[in-house]
Amino acid sequence: MTDFFLPLWNWLHEYVQYTLASGAKALAILLPLFIVVAYYTLAERKVIGYMQMRKGPNRVGPRGLFQPFADMFKLMVKEIIVPTNANRYLFIIAPVLTFAPAMAAWAVVPFDADLVFADINAGLLYILAMTSLGVYGVIIAGWASNSKYALLGAMRSAAQIVAYEIAMGFALVGVLMLGGSLNLGAIVNAQAGGWSEWFVIPLLPLFFVYLISGVAETNRAPFDVAEGESEIVAGFHVEYSGMAFAVFFLAEYANMILISMLCALMFLGGWLSPVPDLIGDGIGWLFLKTALFMWLYLHFRATFPRYRYDQIMRLGWKVLLPVTIVWLFVEGIAIYFEVPLFV
Amino acid sequence: MVESIIFYVFAISTVTTATAVVTVRNPVHAALFLVLTFFTSAIIWMTLEAEFLAITLVLVYVGAVMVLFVFVVMMLDINIALLREGFVRYLPLGLLVALVMLGLMVSVVTSDIFVLDAASEPVPKPADYSNTEALGRVLYTEHVFAFEVAAVILLVAIIAAIALTMRKRPQTKYQDPASQIRVRKADRLRIVKMPAGED
Numbered sequence: 074m075t076d077f078f079l080p081l082w083n084w085l086h087e088y089v090q091y092t093l094a095s096g097a098k099a100l101a102i103l104l105p106l107f108i109v110v111a112y113y114t115l116a117e118r119k120v121i122g123y124m125q126m127r128k129g130p131n132r133v134g135p136r137g138l139f140q141p142f143a144d145m146f147k148l149m150v151k152e153i154i155v156p157t158n159a160n161r162y163l164f165i166i167a168p169v170l171t172f173a174p175a176m177a178a179w180a181v182v183p184f185d186a187d188l189v190f191a192d193i194n195a196g197l198l199y200i201l202a203m204t205s206l207g208v209y210g211v212i213i214a215g216w217a218s219n220s221k222y223a224l225l226g227a228m229r230s231a232a233q234i235v236a237y238e239i240a241m242g243f244a245l246v247g248v249l250m251l252g253g254s255l256n257l258g259a260i261v262n263a264q265a266g267g268w269s270e271w272f273v274i275p276l277l278p279l280f281f282v283y284l285i286s287g288v289a290e291t292n293r294a295p296f297d298v299a300e301g302e303s304e305i306v307a308g309f310h311v312e313y314s315g316m317a318f319a320v321f322f323l324a325e326y327a328n329m330i331l332i333s334m335l336c337a338l339m340f341l342g343g344w345l346s347p348v349p350d351l352i353g354d355g356i357g358w359l360f361l362k363t364a365l366f367m368w369l370y371l372h373f374r375a376t377f378p379r380y381r382y383d384q385i386m387r388l389g390w391k392v393l394l395p396v397t398i399v400w401l402f403v404e405g406i407a408i409y410f411e412v413p414l415f416v
Numbered sequence: 417m418v419e420s421i422i423f424y425v426f427a428i429s430t431v432t433t434a435t436a437v438v439t440v441r442n443p444v445h446a447a448l449f450l451v452l453t454f455f456t457s458a459i460i461w462m463t464l465e466a467e468f469l470a471i472t473l474v475l476v477y478v479g480a481v482m483v484l485f486v487f488v489v490m491m492l493d494i495n496i497a498l499l500r501e502g503f504v505r506y507l508p509l510g511l512l513v514a515l516v517m518l519g520l521m522v523s524v525v526t527s528d529i530f531v532l533d534a535a536s537e538p539v540p541k542p543a544d545y546s547n548t549e550a551l552g553r554v555l556y557t558e559h560v561f562a563f564e565v566a567a568v569i570l571l572v573a574i575i576a577a578i579a580l581t582m583r584k585r586p587q588t589k590y591q592d593p594a595s596q597i598r599v600r601k602a603d604r605l606r607i608v609k610m611p612a613g614e615d
Contacts, residue, residue: 205479
């Protein structure tokens with residue numbers, strides 16, 4: 074095998090080699106991601122089902138395990154309907170604009186000490202920039218649909234995401250003050266030495282702020298007013314069908330997994346073991362911690378009623394933001410005076 | 417080679433989208449083209465190895481400022497027909513402004529400051545060079561005064577914006593939970609004795 078392929082590989086131009094290698098790496102991240110998204114939707118329906126004393130989907134395949142594929146094929150063969158008087162180009166572009174940043178953000182996420190696609194210095198900033206781009210897909214979808222419910226959903230979403238992005242950004246400022254770097258790998262390495270070194274302990278308020286604003290940023294229950302199916306049908310994607318809708322769906326779930334993984338990386342030490350003397354570090358820890366937050370998302374959805382819109386705004390601007398600012402101040406003083414937990 | 421291709425592709429798209437901002441008829445499209453202009457210029461900054469500034473441009477301008485712009489433009493009920501009229505009436509003034517701008521730009525570009533020989537070609541920094549750190553160092557030492565002044569101006573702007581929107585609206589019916597709780601039975605209810613009727 075190698076006798077045949079190695080000369081072929083070397084014969085390729087340097088740029089072609091680079092492009093192919095990067096493409097393969099990107100696929101190695103995105104394909105597992107899609108599979109996780111597919112089974113996350115199943116897990117969501119199962120978890121919520123059992124929490125509501127039902128069984129959830131259990132017909133397709135053993136215990137309903139093939140349900141995601143059935144859903145996927147259904148969405149693929151459905152017609153994409155463009156409403157009359159909708160803005161055609163923007164209507165088609167909107168799902169792409171949501172999807173592309175959601176995927177691009179994964180480029181800088183480290184999975185293990187050396188397992189990262191692009192190990193850039195400003196990784197954290199890059200992720201913030203990419204996640205803040207996703208809102209355009211929502212706004213453009215809402216506007217281009219030429220539907221009042223879609224527009225209402227887009228308006229709600231825009232105001233909500235802008236409000237919570239600030240709290241989220243401030244919470245991350247706390248993380249990089251302790252980590253001393255914008256590089257995600259360096260932030261994880263700064264938490265080395267067992268569970269007592271994890272940033273979740275000195276930064277507990279910021280951890281909660283990040284968790285809450287993460288849920289709000291991804292438009293999930295109890296902050297899902299952008300969709301609000303009991304108020305505005307399905308919000309910004311009410312006019313979308315088939316694959317166009319599936320792309321929104323995929324982006325939303327990929328973002329949920331991303332936020333969960335970032336929580337694990339920045340506050341719970343990522344791939345580091347909580348008890349390094351007993352069990353070694355490894356990618357398994359990262360997946361376990363991520364799964365914990367992913368499960369929390371489902372738990373929130375099944376247990377909390379939806380916030381009223383003005384309450385969401387009050388929580389974002391008048392509770393979460395002041396909490397982060399106060400804690401940054403505390404943290405700054407603690408770092409200056411070298412308080413034990415903060416150094 | 418690759419850098420030049422990236423530069424020219426994104427330089428051309430920056431100019432194209434910037435032109436589209438002022439030429440397209442639909443205000444929402446114009447705002448979205450402005451978003452694209454910011455994004456492409458961020459990539460040009462990236463080719464200059466200014467990663468921090470490039471990502472911050474996307475984060476602040478594309479991710480927050482322009483979202484609010486698009487938000488407002490979508491909410492406004494803009495009469496496009498009204499926007500289009502008066503083209504001939506404003507043409508002389510517009511031409512004058514354009515000429516002044518053109519003259520200024522030509523005088524700046526042709527001056528000695530901006531000729532290619534004035535600045536040597538920047539040397540690429542090593543891979544472990546963090547321009548976030550470099551920028552922070554300069555911002556908090558050399559330029560700390562300007563930085564603080566900018567912060568104060570922004571704070572004043574925020575307070576001014578809030579003060580402008582904090583107007584009393586007497587016709588809106590707010591609930592006041594405190595006064596709702598304070599209510600006594602005597603304030604609301606009058607018990608009237610009525611003799612048993614013989615009608």
